[in-house]
Each structure stands twice: as C-alpha cells, then as structure tokens.
Amino acid sequence: MKTTKIDFVIQHINAQIKTRSLLPGSRLPSVRALARQLNLSISTIVEAYERLAAQGLIEAKTGSGFFIAGPIAPLSISEIHPKINRNIDPLWISRQGLEAKSDVLKPGCGWLPADWMPHENIRKAIRKISKVNSNILTDYATPLGLLALRELLSRRILSKGIETIPNQILLTDSGTQAIDLICRYFLKPNDVVLVDDPCYFNFHALLKVHQVQIIGIPYTQNGPDLAAFSTAIQNHNPRLYITNSGIHNPTGAILTAATAYQVLKLVEQSNLIVIEDDIFADLELHTAPRLAALDGLSRVIHIGSFSKTLSGSVRTGYIATKHEWIEDLTDIKIATSFGGNHLSAEILFSTLTDGNYRKHLEELKIRLAKAMDSTIKQLEQLNIKPWLKPQAGLFLWGELPKHLDTASIAQTCLENGVILAPGNSFSQSQNFKNFIRFNVAQCINPQVFAVLSHAIQQEQERQN
Amino acid sequence: MKTTKIDFVIQHINAQIKTRSLLPGSRLPSVRALARQLNLSISTIVEAYERLAAQGLIEAKTGSGFFIAGPIAPLSISEIHPKINRNIDPLWISRQGLEAKSDVLKPGCGWLPADWMPHENIRKAIRKISKVNSNILTDYATPLGLLALRELLSRRILSKGIETIPNQILLTDSGTQAIDLICRYFLKPNDVVLVDDPCYFNFHALLKVHQVQIIGIPYTQNGPDLAAFSTAIQNHNPRLYITNSGIHNPTGAILTAATAYQVLKLVEQSNLIVIEDDIFADLELHTAPRLAALDGLSRVIHIGSFSKTLSGSVRTGYIATKHEWIEDLTDIKIATSFGGNHLSAEILFSTLTDGNYRKHLEELKIRLAKAMDSTIKQLEQLNIKPWLKPQAGLFLWGELPKHLDTASIAQTCLENGVILAPGNSFSQSQNFKNFIRFNVAQCINPQVFAVLSHAIQQEQERQN
Numbered sequence: 001m002k003t004t005k006i007d008f009v010i011q012h013i014n015a016q017i018k019t020r021s022l023l024p025g026s027r028l029p030s031v032r033a034l035a036r037q038l039n040l041s042i043s044t045i046v047e048a049y050e051r052l053a054a055q056g057l058i059e060a061k062t063g064s065g066f067f068i069a070g071p072i073a074p075l076s077i078s079e080i081h082p083k084i085n086r087n088i089d090p091l092w093i094s095r096q097g098l099e100a101k102s103d104v105l106k107p108g109c110g111w112l113p114a115d116w117m118p119h120e121n122i123r124k125a126i127r128k129i130s131k132v133n134s135n136i137l138t139d140y141a142t143p144l145g146l147l148a149l150r151e152l153l154s155r156r157i158l159s160k161g162i163e164t165i166p167n168q169i170l171l172t173d174s175g176t177q178a179i180d181l182i183c184r185y186f187l188k189p190n191d192v193v194l195v196d197d198p199c200y201f202n203f204h205a206l207l208k209v210h211q212v213q214i215i216g217i218p219y220t221q222n223g224p225d226l227a228a229f230s231t232a233i234q235n236h237n238p239r240l241y242i243t244n245s246g247i248h249n250p251t252g253a254i255l256t257a258a259t260a261y262q263v264l265k266l267v268e269q270s271n272l273i274v275i276e277d278d279i280f281a282d283l284e285l286h287t288a289p290r291l292a293a294l295d296g297l298s299r300v301i302h303i304g305s306f307s308k309t310l311s312g313s314v315r316t317g318y319i320a321t322k323h324e325w326i327e328d329l330t331d332i333k334i335a336t337s338f339g340g341n342h343l344s345a346e347i348l349f350s351t352l353t354d355g356n357y358r359k360h361l362e363e364l365k366i367r368l369a370k371a372m373d374s375t376i377k378q379l380e381q382l383n384i385k386p387w388l389k390p391q392a393g394l395f396l397w398g399e400l401p402k403h404l405d406t407a408s409i410a411q412t413c414l415e416n417g418v419i420l421a422p423g424n425s426f427s428q429s430q431n432f433k434n435f436i437r438f439n440v441a442q443c444i445n446p447q448v449f450a451v452l453s454h455a456i457q458q459e460q461e462r463q464n
Numbered sequence: 465m466k467t468t469k470i471d472f473v474i475q476h477i478n479a480q481i482k483t484r485s486l487l488p489g490s491r492l493p494s495v496r497a498l499a500r501q502l503n504l505s506i507s508t509i510v511e512a513y514e515r516l517a518a519q520g521l522i523e524a525k526t527g528s529g530f531f532i533a534g535p536i537a538p539l540s541i542s543e544i545h546p547k548i549n550r551n552i553d554p555l556w557i558s559r560q561g562l563e564a565k566s567d568v569l570k571p572g573c574g575w576l577p578a579d580w581m582p583h584e585n586i587r588k589a590i591r592k593i594s595k596v597n598s599n600i601l602t603d604y605a606t607p608l609g610l611l612a613l614r615e616l617l618s619r620r621i622l623s624k625g626i627e628t629i630p631n632q633i634l635l636t637d638s639g640t641q642a643i644d645l646i647c648r649y650f651l652k653p654n655d656v657v658l659v660d661d662p663c664y665f666n667f668h669a670l671l672k673v674h675q676v677q678i679i680g681i682p683y684t685q686n687g688p689d690l691a692a693f694s695t696a697i698q699n700h701n702p703r704l705y706i707t708n709s710g711i712h713n714p715t716g717a718i719l720t721a722a723t724a725y726q727v728l729k730l731v732e733q734s735n736l737i738v739i740e741d742d743i744f745a746d747l748e749l750h751t752a753p754r755l756a757a758l759d760g761l762s763r764v765i766h767i768g769s770f771s772k773t774l775s776g777s778v779r780t781g782y783i784a785t786k787h788e789w790i791e792d793l794t795d796i797k798i799a800t801s802f803g804g805n806h807l808s809a810e811i812l813f814s815t816l817t818d819g820n821y822r823k824h825l826e827e828l829k830i831r832l833a834k835a836m837d838s839t840i841k842q843l844e845q846l847n848i849k850p851w852l853k854p855q856a857g858l859f860l861w862g863e864l865p866k867h868l869d870t871a872s873i874a875q876t877c878l879e880n881g882v883i884l885a886p887g888n889s890f891s892q893s894q895n896f897k898n899f900i901r902f903n904v905a906q907c908i909n910p911q912v913f914a915v916l917s918h919a920i921q922q923e924q925e926r927q928n
Contacts, residue, residue, distance in 0.1 A: 047819055049819075050818075050819020050820070050822060050823070051817060051818065051819045053819065053822055054816060054817050054818060054819050054821055054822055055616060055619065055817050056616065056619035056620050056622070056623065057619075060822075069619075069623070090799075091795050091798055091799065094607075094798050094802070095607060095794075095795075095798065098604055098605075098606055098607050098798070098803060099606055099607055111604065114599040114602060114603055117599075117601075117602035118602075119599075119601050119602060122601045122602065123594050123601060126590055126593070126594040126601075127591070127594050129590070130587050130590040130591050130594065135578040135581075135583075135777075136777060137581075137583050137586045137587060137590075137775060137777055137778065138578060138581035138582075138583060138586065138774075138775040138776060138777050138778075139578055139776055139777055140562055140575065140771075140776035140777065141562070141777065142562055142563055143558075143559055143562050143563055152519060152520065155519070155520035155521075155533075156520055158520070159520065159533075173637050173801060173805065174801050174802055174803070175802075176799075176800065176801050176802040177800065177801045180800045180801065184673060188653075189652075189653070202798070202799065202802065205795070205798065205799035206799045206800060208799065209648060209796055209799050209800055307604075307802075310602075311601060311602040311807075312602060312603055312604035312803060312806070313599075313600060313601055313602050313603055313604065313605065313805070313806035313807045314601065314602075314805070314806075314807050315803065315805050330559075331555050331559075331669070332673055334555055334558050334559065334562070334666070334669065335554075335555065335640075335666065335669035335670045335672065335673050336640060336641065336644040336670060336673055337637060337638050337640050337641045337644065338558070338638055338639075338640040338666065338771075339562060339638070339776060339779065341637065341777070341778070341779050341805055341808060342776070342777035342778075342779075343775075343777045343778050343807075343808070343811075344805060344807070344808070347807075352518060353515060353518050353519050354514075354515065354518060355511055355513075355514020355515045355517065355518050356514070357518055358514060358517055358518055358524075359514070
C-alpha cells in the first residue's frame with residue numbers, strides 16, 4: 001500500500017478539521033473528486049477515509065458519503081501524574097516510576113533499562129507467530145494457559161528442585177496477579193500476613209487491598225530472623241507468609257539452606273501457607289535453596305514471571321502448587337479475569353525456547369556484576385554503605401548515616417529528575433529511614449550520583 | 465537460518481533421549497564431532513544445542529560441553545478437564561467452553577468462531593509493531609495505559625454520547641478485570657449487589673469471589689423491571705448494579721430510552737453505583753441509549769473491551785469514569801497486577817485505527833443477522849421459541865416447553881460433543897430452567913441441532 005500518500009491525505013483532511021475549514025457535520029469531498037483534485041488514485045483516498053473513520057474523526061453514511069464527525073472529545077492537555085508531593089506510601093515508587101518520562105533517571109525502579117532488554121529475541125518470536133496461520137491471534141487461552149509453556153516451566157523449575165507436572169502450573173497475567181489470586185483464595189479481611197522487613201513495597205500495597213494485618217519479620221543476611229518468625233507464629237496465628245526466594249528484594253540477600261530448613265519446620269507447626277516469589281530466578285549465579293523444593297509444594301506455593309529478564313510489556317506469570325489448589329485458583333482466575341493473555345504466553349514460550357535467551361542472560365549477569373561494582377564504588381564516595389554485597393541481581397540496599405531521612409532526599413531527587421526508592425517504602429516497622437534501594441543497572445549515568453549528592457547535602461543543611 | 469537442518473538435529477538428539485541411548489548426565493558429542501558426523505555446519509549444531517538447552521533438555525557446562533539434563537519432569541498425560549459431571553454452577557459454561565477441544569461444537573459459548581475473527585488485521589498490526597525499533601516490546605505500560613488508545617476510546621464512546629477526556633479512561637487487561645477492579649473499590653463482604661435476572665453468568669462467579677449478596681432484577685424486553693428495581697433499592701440498600709448496555713446478555717434485549725431514564729432517577733435517590741458493561745457495543749445496528757451518557761459518568765461507570773469483535777487472545781479492556789475514581793482504581797490496579805499488557809494495547813490501537821476494522825464489523829453484522837435468522841428457523845422445528853427476536857448481537861434466548869430441564873439436556877449434549885448454555889446458569893432466581901442461550905454464530909453446523917434434538921428427546925423420555 002502507498003503508505004506515504006495515504007498519510008498525506010489524512011494530514012490534508014486533519015489540517016482542514018483543525019483550521020475549521022471543515023466543520024463538524026460537513027460533507028467531505030467525494031472520493032472521486034478528491035482523487036482528481038490531489039491527483040491520487042481512488043484506492044488511496046478510500047483507504048485514507050477508512051482510517052479517518054476508524055479513528056472516529058469522520059463518519060461514513062451509507063449512500064451519501066463521508067462527513068466530519070460531531071464535536072471531538074477534548075484531548076488531554078497533560079497526563080495525570082502523581083502529585084510531586086504525594087506522600088511516600090507503598091505505591092509512591094511504582095507510580096513515579098511507571099509514569100516517568102524517558103529523560104528521568106530511575107535508580108529507584110525495579111526493572112532494567114530498555115536497552116538492556118532482549119528486543120531482538122522478542123521481535124523474532126513475534127514475527128514467527130505473525131506468520132503462523134492459526135488461532136493464537138484471536139482465541140481465548142485455555143483456563144490453565146498454554147500447555148507447551150507450562151511443560152517448559154515445569155522443566156525449568158525442576159532445575160531448582162521443584163517437582164511438578166504441568167497440571168500443577170497455572171499461567172497468570174503477571175507475577176503480581178499470581179500473588180493476588182493466592183491471597184484471594186486464602187485470605188479474609190483482618191487475617192494476619194507475615195512479610196519480610198524490609199520487603200518489596202508492592203506486597204504492602206497488595207495486602208492493603210486485601211485489608212489484612214501485616215507483620216514484618218526482620219530480614220537477616222541469611223533469610224528471615226527465626227526467633228521473630230517463631231514469635232509471630234505463636235502470637236498471631238498468621239495465615240500467609242510472602243517472601244522472595246533466590247535473590248531477596250530489596251536487600252539482595254540469599255536464603256541459606258539452614259535457614260530455609262528452620263523456616264519450614266516452623267511453618268509445619270503452624271497454620272501458614274507460604275508464597276515464594278521467584279521473579280529474579282534467572283539472574284542467580286548459583287542455585288539457592290527453594291522453600292518449595294524442600295517442602296514438595298505442600299505448604300509452599302511457588303510463583304514467578306519473566307518481567308525482569310525478558311519483558312515488562314509482554315506479561316505472563318505463573319503459579320506452581322498442588323493440584324487441588326490449582327483447580328480452585330483457576331476458578332477464581334476465570335471469575336475475575338476470564339481468560340489469560342494467549343498471545344503473550346505464545347510469545348514468551350517462543351522467546352524462552354530460543355537459544356538466544358540463555359545468551360542474553362549470560363551477558364546480562366556480567367553486565368549487572370560490573371554495574372554492581374561501579375555502583376558500590378560511587379556510593380562509597382557519598383558515604384553510603386552496602387548492607388551486604390549481593391552475589392547477583394539488580395539491587396543494592398544502601399545504608400546512609402543514621403540521622404538522614406531518605407524520604408526527604410527522594411523528594412529532592414524527584415524534583416531534579418531522579419526517582420529513588422527510599423528505605424521506609426519497603427518496611428512495615430519503618431526502621432529503614434536511612435536506607436535506599438539502588439537498581440545498579442539504572443545507576444550507569446553519573447548524573448544519578450550528582451543529583452543524589454546534592455540532595456544529601458540539602459538534607460544535611462535542613463537538619464542543621 | 466537453516467531452520468529445517470536445526471530441527472533435524474533437535475529431533476536426532478530428542479530421539480536418542482527418548483530411546484535412552486543418551487541417559488541423563490551423559491555427555492553429548494562435541495559440536496565439532498556431531499557436525500562432522502551429520503555433515504552439517506558447526507553453526508547449525510550450536511543453534512540446535514542452544515535451543516535444546518533453552519528447553520531444559522540439555523545443559524551446558526562451561527568448558528566441558530553439553531550434557532543430557534537430569535530427570536525430566538513427567539509430562540502431563542492428559543490435561544485437567546472439568547469433570548463431565550461437574551455441577552452446573554456459574555463457572556460451568558466458561559470452563560467447559562475454554563477447555564473444549566477444537567472439534568467440540570460450542571453454541572453455549574460467548575465468542576465468535578475462530579474463522580469469523582479478523583486474523584489478517586491483527587497479523588498486519590503485529591508485523592507493523594515488530595518492525596518499529598522501540599520499547600513497546602519490553603517496557604511496562606504507564607499506569608493508565610497507552611495514551612493513544614485512551615484518546616481513541618474517548619472519541620469512540622463519544623459517538624454513544626459519553627463525554628470523557630482520556631484521563632478518565634483506565635486500560636485494564638480485560639473487561640472482566642475492569643468490573644473486578646470496580647468491585648474491589650466499592651464492595652465489602654455482605655454488601656448487596658443487583659444484577660439482571662437473567663444476566664451474564666460470570667457476573668455471578670465474580671460476585672461470589674467478592675462474597676456479596678446478589679439480588680436478581682427481572683429483565684424485561686425494555687430493560688430491568690422498574691417496580692422490582694425500586695423495591696430492591698428500598699428494601700436492601702444495594703451498593704452496586706451491574707448491567708449490560710447496548711445488547712443485553714443473554715436475552716439480546718435493548719434498553720429503551722424511557723426505561724434508562726427511570727432507572728437513573730431511581731439510582732439518584734439511592735446509594736447505588738452502576739457498572740454498564742458495553743462489550744457488545746460494536747455489534748449494534750443502531751445506537752441504543754447508554755446510562756453513562758444520560759448520567760454524565762456521575763454514578764454510572766462505563767466499561768468495555770474488544771474480545772468479542774477483535775480478539776480473545778490480545779486482551780485489553782477499559783474503564784471510563786470520573787477522574788477522582790480513576791486515580792484510586794489505578795492504585796488498586798497497580799497493587800494487584802502492577803502494569804497492564806503494553807503490547808496488547810499497542811496491537812489493539814493499531815488494529816482499531818486501521819480502516820479494515822470497520823469493514824470487518826460491517827461484514828460481521830451481516831453474517832450475524834443471517835445466522836440469527838437461520839438459528840431461529842432451526843429452533844422452531846425443535847419447538848424452541850425466541851424470547852424476543854434480537855435486533856443484533858450473538859445471542860438468542862430460547863424458551864423450551866416449561867417441563868423440560870435444560871441443565872439435564874446440557875449434560876447430554878456435552879457427552880455428545882456440544883456445549884450448551886442452560887438458562888439457570890444465568891439466573892439468580894433459578895426461574896429459567898427451560899431456557900437456553902444460543903450463540904447464533906456457533907450454530908452454523910447442523911450437528912448442533914441434531915445433538916440437541918436427541919438430547920431433548922432423551923429428557924422427555926426421562927420424565928415419562
């Protein structure tokens with residue numbers, strides 16, 4: 001098709017609408033007349049009119065031609081943005097990060113920069129799918145989701161010692177939806193839920209929607225603090241414990257085998273169900289113990305997604321659990337979202353089974369290790385110490401001098417185009433006022449540290 | 465790339481794994497050796513090994529080559545299927561329909577047959593997007609979702625008299641998720657919710673998850689029964705009313721202007737919020753009144769999607785409501801699903817703004833009208849009467865002789881490869897034992913009526 005000519009006609013008509021030489025309700029020149037006038041083919045004009053009609057700018061009336069559509073809805077002058085002075089609640093980082101313009105620096109966000117992601121792999125998968133003459137493009141997914149992808153996931157998690165058959169895996173639209181479905185199944189308002197302190201801030205936001213009581217368990221360099229975990233179980237009869245396996249968010253700590261074993265022993269004596277969120281699995285250097293593997297998916301439910309290493313756009317998560325729970329979780333999924341995204345599951349399957357994904361991961365790990373080193377060095381100069389030096393992953397949990405308030409520093413940084421993740425966003429106890437989580441992949445631009453340094457100085461002055 | 469040669473190598477290795485000539489842990493031939501042996505290039509073998517590794521079938525060990533992976537997770541022998549004797553609850557039709565093999569006939573399902581859907585339009589959109597060098601493929605969506613699509617939706621719903629700016633529109637992963645988010649925002653357990661009787665069965669399933677009390681309002685050929693609606697408001701102080709606008713599911717009735725006006729007057733005197741589910745909008749022949757248009761999006765929230773006319777695979781729904789509610793609904797969306805499906809929104813935008821979508825709709829309406837006529841004629845021969853003759857849409861609400869139980873007929877049909885939608889699945893009052901909803905697009909195959917006729921006969925014999 002003559003795309004440029006068609007675009008020319010569309011612009012020609014659009015200009016006349018904007019300058020009001022064509023008013024709402026007025027008739028457009030006939031296809032034949034405009035073709036003659038612009039010296040273009042009739043098919044070009046027809047296609048341009050069709051596209052204008054599809055956009056709601058003009059209307060076709062059968063037998064009498066095309067007309068300028070009624071009053072056009074006002075366009076948004078600007079997008080809604082979270083107020084710059086929005087309180088730093090559990091959703092603050094998500095909203096600032098997701099709404100940020102491309103020139104904003106994002107050391108506070110939980111994802112990789114666009115140019116670290118495997119665009120070519122996904123593009124290849126999409127092209128492949130677009131050539132297949134099949135119903136992938138229009139049919140609803142099956143309730144559990146694409147069987148081939150569930151078979152693959154079953155094999156992938158087996159490498160972490162988690163044994164499943166594909167019928168024990170339910171695809172979801174995202175890792176977050178996976179956790180949400182499990183919460184819907186097990187929780188009622190006022191139930192008690194344990195989280196790590198600190199933990200991923202969106203766990204707080206999600207649990208707030210479920211109207212439950214949240215108790216934070218201090219997280220050590222080996223996993224949750226066992227004494228606090230045991231006391232919380234005894235005193236509060238909690239229903240659920242949500243944690244990360246593999247690489248902990250925000251601290252970068254890795255659960256040790258001994259701690260995992262003790263956690264499970266405590267869980268067994270309680271009423272607890274555990275959600276093990278494994279979304280950073282593909283960034284690990286060595287396979288850490290998984291609670292779900294030790295427990296044999298009895299009380300531990302394993303969830304994951306590929307948003308961190310593959311795409312935050314083509315989204316698919318999953319739940320691995322025992323068969324009797326899968327059946328009920330599937331019913332809840334259908335009731336609340338009907339089908340999953342069939343196309344996304346196909347793209348994910350195609351990308352994961354392409355050998356390039358493994359190469360992408362290997363390069364990614366090397367790149368992250370370098371970024372980790374350089375971030376640690378830069379932060380040292382600002383007197384920010386790593387709580388631990390993570391073996392792998394995106395995150396560094398940085399400790400500032402005790403008296404500094406990182407929420408206030410984050411506000412100053414935001415005004416200067418840098419989104420930070422202040423410590424107390426991650427904390428139920430609010431004991432992390434002087435911490436910041438850094439995404440090392442988003443810390444390549446030295447401007448991050450310049451703005452941060454300035455904000456810390458300002459905070460120090462404010463306090464004097 | 466030499467796809468066939470690569471596939472040949474993959475099959476070659478797979479065969480050896482299956483026949484156990486290569487056991488778990490054993491080393492594969494070196495790339496060079498296998499290339500020589502099979503007389504193929506080294507790059508072909510490397511790519512085949514990479515793909516086998518991506519599928520978890522073999523493992524690379526740095527410096528020492530490729531090995532057969534450990535015990536392979538058992539594959540599912542068969543998929544979970546809802547038991548054929550599962551009780552006919554609100555999820556019965558969804559699960560039977562979504563899990564059905566392709567040779568099963570589906571007059572009970574709520575979607576179009578695959579070959580009625582615009583595959584070429586979507587394929588074109590996907591190809592276009594795969595060529596763009598952009599971050600559509602990997603970046604999270606913004607919280608409200610793709611601005612261009614929201615601008616388009618704003619213009620589209622204006623043609624139904626609903627005035628919005630794009631900031632009043634929130635994209636969701638599906639129409640069902642749109643309703644679910646609104647329920648999460650407004651409802652608490654034990655609240656009272658009004659639905660039409662009959663109504664779309666998934667409203668019952670969704671509301672059950674929210675643990676609310678459901679009251680059915682008899683649906684007339686002009687809309688909800690006003691006396692019953694008024695009484696329910698007075699006696700139960702309901703919080704929410706969920707209904708279809710445009711074309712009612714399952715009856716095919718269209719809300720009249722006079723009824724819409726009276727409904728709104730009653731709503732204004734109450735505590736009610738109304739969800740107007742408009743997912744069949746694009747199948748209308750004439751624009752019916754919309755509650756959201758009359759009400760100015762004050763108490764009425766308008767939702768929609770394109771699963772019925774464009775794709776059940778590439779899913780995107782939307783909510784149009786007042787700005788203050790959008791902000792809170794966005795927070796709930798992020799907390800419970802983080803980002804929306806960015807790629808799906810781009811594909812939808814591209815498909816909708818292509819002139820071919822309008823042509824697809826015009827052809828679809830003609831095809832549906834023909835299918836409606838023919839279904840009505842076929843059903844007459846089985847003594848099944850249309851409750852009304854719908855002006856448009858997919859559905860015909862068929863009435864059988866009073867004594868017949870369509871749940872029992874549906875079970876017989878299922879055993880014979882036909883999924884029906886028995887009347888009481890749609891009903892809170894359970895007053896529709898002798899009704900069936902027919903999707904006329906899925907009634908083209910005469911086998912539907914043969915199986916149905918046989919099942920009716922059997923039900924008649926059972927009763928004698």
